[in-house]
Amino acid sequence: MSRFVTAALAGVILSLAGGLLATGTAMGADDAMAKGRELAFDRKKGNCLACHMIADGDLPGNLGPPLIAMKARYPDKAALRAQIWDSTVSNPRTTMPPFGKHGILSDEEIDLVTEYIYSL
Amino acid sequence: MNIRKQASVSVAVLLLATGTALAGAGTADADAAIAAAEAARKAAAEAKFEWNTTAPLIEEAKAAAAAGDFDKAVDLATKAKFQGDAAVAQAKHEAEAWKGAVIR
Amino acid sequence: MMKRLCIGLVCILMAAGVVSAAPEDDRQAFVNYFQKRFPNVGADAWVNGVYALDKASYEQWVQIEEFPPYELALGEGEELFNTPFANGKTYADCFPNGGVGIRQTYPYFDTGLGEVVTLELAINNCRVKNGEEPLGYKKGKIAALSGYMAYTSRGKVFDIEIPDDPRAMAAYENGKKFYYSKRGQLNFSCADCHVTNAGMQVRADKLSPALGHPTHFPVYRSKWGAMGTLHRRFDGCNKQVRAKPLPAQGDEYRNLEYFMTYMSNGLEVNGPGARK
Numbered sequence: 125m126s127r128f129v130t131a132a133l134a135g136v137i138l139s140l141a142g143g144l145l146a147t148g149t150a151m152g153a154d155d156a157m158a159k160g161r162e163l164a165f166d167r168k169k170g171n172c173l174a175c176h177m178i179a180d181g182d183l184p185g186n187l188g189p190p191l192i193a194m195k196a197r198y199p200d201k202a203a204l205r206a207q208i209w210d211s212t213v214s215n216p217r218t219t220m221p222p223f224g225k226h227g228i229l230s231d232e233e234i235d236l237v238t239e240y241i242y243s244l
Numbered sequence: 245m246n247i248r249k250q251a252s253v254s255v256a257v258l259l260l261a262t263g264t265a266l267a268g269a270g271t272a273d274a275d276a277a278i279a280a281a282e283a284a285r286k287a288a289a290e291a292k293f294e295w296n297t298t299a300p301l302i303e304e305a306k307a308a309a310a311a312g313d314f315d316k317a318v319d320l321a322t323k324a325k326f327q328g329d330a331a332v333a334q335a336k337h338e339a340e341a342w343k344g345a346v347i348r
Numbered sequence: 349m350m351k352r353l354c355i356g357l358v359c360i361l362m363a364a365g366v367v368s369a370a371p372e373d374d375r376q377a378f379v380n381y382f383q384k385r386f387p388n389v390g391a392d393a394w395v396n397g398v399y400a401l402d403k404a405s406y407e408q409w410v411q412i413e414e415f416p417p418y419e420l421a422l423g424e425g426e427e428l429f430n431t432p433f434a435n436g437k438t439y440a441d442c443f444p445n446g447g448v449g450i451r452q453t454y455p456y457f458d459t460g461l462g463e464v465v466t467l468e469l470a471i472n473n474c475r476v477k478n479g480e481e482p483l484g485y486k487k488g489k490i491a492a493l494s495g496y497m498a499y500t501s502r503g504k505v506f507d508i509e510i511p512d513d514p515r516a517m518a519a520y521e522n523g524k525k526f527y528y529s530k531r532g533q534l535n536f537s538c539a540d541c542h543v544t545n546a547g548m549q550v551r552a553d554k555l556s557p558a559l560g561h562p563t564h565f566p567v568y569r570s571k572w573g574a575m576g577t578l579h580r581r582f583d584g585c586n587k588q589v590r591a592k593p594l595p596a597q598g599d600e601y602r603n604l605e606y607f608m609t610y611m612s613n614g615l616e617v618n619g620p621g622a623r624k
Contacts, residue, residue: 174550185550212535217345219545221534227326228533292600294592295533327533334530342528345539346374347381 160240163233170229170237175220178244187219191244198242205238269314277321278305284328291335298327371510371520371610378611382559386547394560395618401547402554409622418495418568418620421575425496428489433478439493442474451494451501451617455606456509457516464519464602467494468577472597485596486580491566491620495575498566498619506563506617508610523607526600527558532591538604553624562609564621571624578605 164170165181173181177190184190198204207214209224223229229237269277281302288294305320382394389400399406416422429447432438440446444453454467465473468490472482483490510516530537541550542558549555565578572580579596582604586593594600 183552185548187545187548187550216341217544219536219540221536226330226533226535227323289592292594293531295590296587296592297533297590299592330533334535338529338531341530342525342537345528345537345544346524347377347539347543 156236156239157243160236160238163229163237164240169233170223172237172241191241194242194244201238201242204242205234208234208238208241269318271309271314274305274309274314274317274321277318277325278302278309281305281321281324281328284325284332286328288328288331288335291332293331293335293338295327295331298324298331301327371517374524375611375613378559379614381543382546382557386557392616394557394612395563395615397560397564397621397623398554398556400560401557405554405624412622416568417570417622418575421492421495421568421620422499424489425492425494425499428493429496433475433480435478437478439471439474442477443470447497448500449504451498451619452504452506453508455602455609457511457513457519457606459511459513459516462515463599464606466578466597466602466605467497468579469597469602471497485577486583487572487574487576491575491577491580494577495566495620498617501617502619504617506609506613506615508606508613510610519603519606520610522600523603523605526604527607532586532589534589536589538585558608558611560612560615562605562612563615563617564619564623566619567621567623569623575620 164172164178167174172178172191173184175185175187177184177186177192179192194204198207208229210222211218211220212222212225221228223237224231224234281298285294285298285302288298301320301324305317305324308314308320309317383389383391386401393400396406396409399409429439440448444450451467454470455464457463458465468485471490471493472485476482483493510520527538530540539558541555542561545555546557547554562578565581566575567581568575569581577596579601582601583593583596
C-alpha cells in the first residue's frame with residue numbers, strides 16, 4: 125500500500141516539477157512508457173497482444189477486451205495494476221495469466237506495463 | 245536438537261547474515277538457496293504441477309555459483325523456489341477449483 | 349433408513365453421484381455447449397477441428413488434404429504393420445479384427461490391467477509381448493503405425509466405453525480433472541483455450557474446439573514437419589502454458605485421452621489428419 129502512496133506522492137511532485145523543468149522529467153516518463161510498451165509487446169514477457177487489441181499492435185488476439193479507454197475503465201490506476209498482478213482475484217476462472225502472483229513479470233516490470241496500459 | 249547445537253546454529257546463521265550484508269552472498273548461501281529451490285521444485289513435481297521454467301532457473305543458479313557469482317546464484321535460486329512454491333499452491337487450489345469450470 | 353439401504357460399493361457410488369455427473373451427462377452438456385456456441389457447424393463437422401470454424405482456412409486445408417502430407421507415413425505404417433516380428437507373429441495377431449478398423453474403440457479401460465489402454469500403448473504392448481523393443485511414443489514409427497490403423501478405421505464412429513468398474517470411473521474423472529485444471533506459470537487449463545475460448549484468436553491463430561479433437565490423431569503437423577501422436581501434442585500444449593510436460597503414455601495423459609475421446613463419442617474417425 126505504501127508503495128502506491130509513495131508512487132502517488134512521487135507522481136504529484138514529478139508533475140509539479142514537470143511544469144518547471146519540462147525536459148528532465150518528461151524524458152523519464154517517456155523512458156518508462158517506452159519500457160512499459162516494450163514489455164507489453166514482448167512475447168516472453170507481457171505478450172498482451174496475444175489476447176488484446178492494442179492501437180498500434182499487429183495481429184492482436186481477442187480472448188480479452190481491447191485495451192482502449194483504460195482511464196475510463198480503471199479510474200483508479202491501482203485497480204488496473206492489481207488486475208495485471210492477479211486477475212483471478214476479480215474472476216477466479218479468468219483466462220488471463222496472473223503476471224505478478226506467478227512471477228511472470230517482476231513488480232518493477234508490472235509498474236512499467238501498468239504505466240503504458242493506463243495511457244491507452 | 246540441544247541448546248548448544250541450537251546456539252551454534254544461530255551464531256552461524258548470524259555470521260552468514262552479517263557476511264551477506266557486508267560482502268554479498270557466499271558459497272554457503274548459494275548452496276542453501278539452491279537446495280531450497282530444488283526441494284520446492286520436487287514438491288511441485290510430486291504434485292504433477294511443475295512449471296517448465298523452474299529447473300532451468302536452478303541450472304542457471306548452479307552455473308552462477310560455479311562461476312563464483314553467489315549473489316546471482318541466490319537471486320536465481322530464490323526465483324526458482326518461488327516458482328516451486330507457487331506451483332504447489334496452484335495444485336492445491338486447482339484440486340477443488342477445477343470443478344467450477346466443468347461444462348454442465 | 350438410508351444408511352441401511354446403501355451398503356458397500358452402492359454407497360460409494362451414491363456419494364460419488366452427488367459431486368460428479370455421469371459421463372454421458374457430461375458428454376451431452378459438452379456437445380450442447382459447442383452446438384449452441386457455433387450453431388452453423390454441422391453435428392458431424394467437429395472432426396475437422398479448427399477448420400470447422402473458419403471457411404477460408406477450411407478451403408486451404410481441403411486442398412492440402414488432396415495431396416496429404418501424411419501419405420508417406422501411411423505407406424511406412426502399412427509396411428511396418430504387415431512386417432512380421434522376429435518370432436514370426438504380426439501386429440494383426442495382437443488386435444481384435446486383425447487390427448483393421450478398430451481405432452474407434454481406443455482408448456479403452458482394460459479391467460484386467462486396471463488401466464486405460466491407448467492405441468499406441470497397445471502397439472507397444474504387442475511389440476514387447478513378441479520380444480521386440482518398444483517404440484518411442486511421440487513421433488516416428490509409432491505415429492506411422494497408429495496413423496495407418498486409424499486410416500483403416502476411417503468413417504467408423506467413436507464408441508468409448510466406461511465399464512462398470514470404479515477404477516474406470518476414477519480414470520475418467522482424473523482425465524476430466526486434468527482437462528479443467530489450470531497449470532503452468534501461465535495458468536491455463538486445456539478447457540480455457542479449447543472450450544471457453546474455442547474459436548477466438550491468439551494473435552493470428554484460431555483456437556480449435558475440444559469437441560472432435562482426438563478423432564484426427566495422429567496428425568501431420570506443418571509446424572513439426574512430421575507426424576506426431578496426441579501425446580506429443582499434449583506435450584506441446586503443456587509447454588506453451590509453461591508447465592513441465594508429463595510423460596507420454598503415463599497415467600495422466602492416458603486418462604486425459606480417455607476423457608477427451610469419450611467427449612467425442614459419436615463422431616467419426618478421420619485420422620490421420622493434417623494440421624497447421
